[in-house]
Amino acid sequence: MTEARHGTTEAWHPTGTLERHGPIGTQRDEEPDLSSGGQWPGVADGLQTAVSDGHEALVLLRESRASVDPELRTAIASLPASMRRIAFYHFGWQHADGTPAADNAGKAIRPALVLASAAAIGGPGARAAAVKAAAAVELVHNFTLLHDDVMDRDTTRRHRPTAWAVFGDADAILVGDALQALALRLLAADPHPAAAAAATRLADCVMELCEGQHADTAMERCAPDEITLAETLAMAEAKTGALLGCACALGALYAGATDEDVDALDAFGREAGLAFQLIDDVIGIWGDPHRTGKPVGADLAARKKSLPVVAALTSGTPAAAELAELYAAPYDEDREELERTALAVERAGGRDWAQTLAADRMARAMQELARAVPDPEAAGGLLALAEFVTRRST
Amino acid sequence: MTEARHGTTEAWHPTGTLERHGPIGTQRDEEPDLSSGGQWPGVADGLQTAVSDGHEALVLLRESRASVDPELRTAIASLPASMRRIAFYHFGWQHADGTPAADNAGKAIRPALVLASAAAIGGPGARAAAVKAAAAVELVHNFTLLHDDVMDRDTTRRHRPTAWAVFGDADAILVGDALQALALRLLAADPHPAAAAAATRLADCVMELCEGQHADTAMERCAPDEITLAETLAMAEAKTGALLGCACALGALYAGATDEDVDALDAFGREAGLAFQLIDDVIGIWGDPHRTGKPVGADLAARKKSLPVVAALTSGTPAAAELAELYAAPYDEDREELERTALAVERAGGRDWAQTLAADRMARAMQELARAVPDPEAAGGLLALAEFVTRRST
Numbered sequence: 052m053t054e055a056r057h058g059t060t061e062a063w064h065p066t067g068t069l070e071r072h073g074p075i076g077t078q079r080d081e082e083p084d085l086s087s088g089g090q091w092p093g094v095a096d097g098l099q100t101a102v103s104d105g106h107e108a109l110v111l112l113r114e115s116r117a118s119v120d121p122e123l124r125t126a127i128a129s130l131p132a133s134m135r136r137i138a139f140y141h142f143g144w145q146h147a148d149g150t151p152a153a154d155n156a157g158k159a160i161r162p163a164l165v166l167a168s169a170a171a172i173g174g175p176g177a178r179a180a181a182v183k184a185a186a187a188v189e190l191v192h193n194f195t196l197l198h199d200d201v202m203d204r205d206t207t208r209r210h211r212p213t214a215w216a217v218f219g220d221a222d223a224i225l226v227g228d229a230l231q232a233l234a235l236r237l238l239a240a241d242p243h244p245a246a247a248a249a250a251t252r253l254a255d256c257v258m259e260l261c262e263g264q265h266a267d268t269a270m271e272r273c274a275p276d277e278i279t280l281a282e283t284l285a286m287a288e289a290k291t292g293a294l295l296g297c298a299c300a301l302g303a304l305y306a307g308a309t310d311e312d313v314d315a316l317d318a319f320g321r322e323a324g325l326a327f328q329l330i331d332d333v334i335g336i337w338g339d340p341h342r343t344g345k346p347v348g349a350d351l352a353a354r355k356k357s358l359p360v361v362a363a364l365t366s367g368t369p370a371a372a373e374l375a376e377l378y379a380a381p382y383d384e385d386r387e388e389l390e391r392t393a394l395a396v397e398r399a400g401g402r403d404w405a406q407t408l409a410a411d412r413m414a415r416a417m418q419e420l421a422r423a424v425p426d427p428e429a430a431g432g433l434l435a436l437a438e439f440v441t442r443r444s445t
Numbered sequence: 446m447t448e449a450r451h452g453t454t455e456a457w458h459p460t461g462t463l464e465r466h467g468p469i470g471t472q473r474d475e476e477p478d479l480s481s482g483g484q485w486p487g488v489a490d491g492l493q494t495a496v497s498d499g500h501e502a503l504v505l506l507r508e509s510r511a512s513v514d515p516e517l518r519t520a521i522a523s524l525p526a527s528m529r530r531i532a533f534y535h536f537g538w539q540h541a542d543g544t545p546a547a548d549n550a551g552k553a554i555r556p557a558l559v560l561a562s563a564a565a566i567g568g569p570g571a572r573a574a575a576v577k578a579a580a581a582v583e584l585v586h587n588f589t590l591l592h593d594d595v596m597d598r599d600t601t602r603r604h605r606p607t608a609w610a611v612f613g614d615a616d617a618i619l620v621g622d623a624l625q626a627l628a629l630r631l632l633a634a635d636p637h638p639a640a641a642a643a644a645t646r647l648a649d650c651v652m653e654l655c656e657g658q659h660a661d662t663a664m665e666r667c668a669p670d671e672i673t674l675a676e677t678l679a680m681a682e683a684k685t686g687a688l689l690g691c692a693c694a695l696g697a698l699y700a701g702a703t704d705e706d707v708d709a710l711d712a713f714g715r716e717a718g719l720a721f722q723l724i725d726d727v728i729g730i731w732g733d734p735h736r737t738g739k740p741v742g743a744d745l746a747a748r749k750k751s752l753p754v755v756a757a758l759t760s761g762t763p764a765a766a767e768l769a770e771l772y773a774a775p776y777d778e779d780r781e782e783l784e785r786t787a788l789a790v791e792r793a794g795g796r797d798w799a800q801t802l803a804a805d806r807m808a809r810a811m812q813e814l815a816r817a818v819p820d821p822e823a824a825g826g827l828l829a830l831a832e833f834v835t836r837r838s839t
Contacts, residue, residue, distance in 0.1 A: 131652065131653070131655070133663070134656065198618055202614065202615040202618060220595075221596040221658075222659060222662075224592055224595065224618060225596075225659050226655075228588075228589075228592060228621075228622075228625065228651065229652045229655045231622065231625055231626065232649075232651035235626075235629040236648035236649065239629070239633065239642075239648060247633050247634070247640070248633075250629065250633035250644070251633040254627070254629050254630035254633060255626075257623065257625075257626035258524060258528075258627065261528060262525035262528065264615075264619055265525075265615070265619050266527070268615045
């Protein structure tokens, strides 16, 4: 895979030698905003004009779901009855008792990236041809959610009990297995000339996602002083960046892009994905619970070794030592202590670092995008989606 | 899939209206033997001569491993390091500490079926071309073993602690996920013209395997009187027959067989697989623990609802009522009670039924084989393997 290519081992200097770009790193709003008024460093002015206020992304997401949902539902409906029921529940299409539910399957950003990438390279025809690939990516994403929830013992997903919490571990594991098979089957049965290369790439991505989840669970078991920032960044790229990159790469493959452009769009998705993860981690500590669905400080209460926390812990500052001490004991429902923990992360530079690096990664994403899709109008959809994911916690 | 085609709902008559064929159903040896001296009913005489004493099968298995192991090892070596280690352990190639181990990866009957099927239809060239498909089938088999062991909380596999028992649930689930991806990647990246059809079929098989495992875990939670024999047979076909059938079908696909012959070889593998399961269940109750690695009565002690047990429970005989009563309480280490339980299954007709049905399924397998491969010499390898699996518990 491509982790090494982009160098996930940025040196972390608590004094802030990474130059601050744009609005990131200076604002302490409840929801970090990567776009409002700022200029992406190193990005052609033409592309800047395509950054939307989020409206364009919402339209793209809606249009993507309109194209992909029928394919997805047909695929899932082909599962054996017992597993279909659990998959329908997981996707938010049914309640646990099998009665219809208001659709709550998440924003489905990944299939939208597949279609936007295909459209950016090959126009509407390529977009239409890539619908099966978009559905395959969404199936893989959901297979990993089902399995990760089992491993992490997470009881809530999209504001509902997780599948394992309702149907048990065995069935949640089995439905995940079946969704992976379904994803790769969609591509195997697709006569499109890019289907085999797309399946190869998607299977490689699954292995990288597994490695990312392995690293995540292994790190959560480690003592804070055993973890390096480089490992944490590599884990985040494998767990979050890989599939966003793969989504963009698959769209490009289906549009007949050159190998170089496929790789550039993969890198675009990966960099945007890492920016998203950094912002999501910031929101997990300081974010608005009404907007994100996460209570403020939830990650700190769970003693989660998120990116800003590891940056803070490895900063060599006095605040790092204080943070390590706070993290050594489990959270005991003391809100005041939670605020002190958040302040320690901030004083150790974890918040600034995360916001600066998010801007840096986003700038790299824009450079990769400009390389593969020089026409700002054609690149507009991908840009709008990347901007959207780094503004919101999904 | 093809469950419905072969009708898994044989009526069960305790008085034995299913005609007995050949040696099965009459012998009570420690290891049921489907071949020694008997004639397969409805099978051309020519094929009979190809039934070996097991020597031919052992040669085929050894040759298959010599061809497939390098492909398999190369594929697994491409996994990220953390998962490679666990996969090497699971396959018996390394100890848990990473030191080399004596190879103990099981008999690898499924890849041998792929190669034998390809050779039966297309000769040595087709066999050589099907090595990747053979490795893919073995990867899928092992992915399901890894996950099934987690779900079933089985602590021993091939005489060693299971992967989850050594490395934890999360890593065992992740390695299983990665092996499934690796299997479908092998086919996606294979330029052979049959690769896409093979991948589609293998993915369909994964979904059927998941359904079989779901049915198995669901049935083990049910009260004995809630289970029908038809359900139990359908479960066994999905869990055991499907992948043996798929292995044969993939070999045929890679040899350029007609759709009809591919389906016939799939059916051959399924029928032989069900015969294997029936015999395995008989061995699980009355078998020789030195030859099978299972203690006598282990399935009864675990109150397992294996095929002979469900046949006995649903027989409507007085012994069925006695068996239901014995199964209602957990096993309390009383060997004498275990013998009474085995006797109840036998008196209710469960043993005779299983052996009769195994012979019947094996006869059907032979018919399917003769249809796809009329030349007895060409069919010899597949016949030897089918005979081998139904003689031994692997």
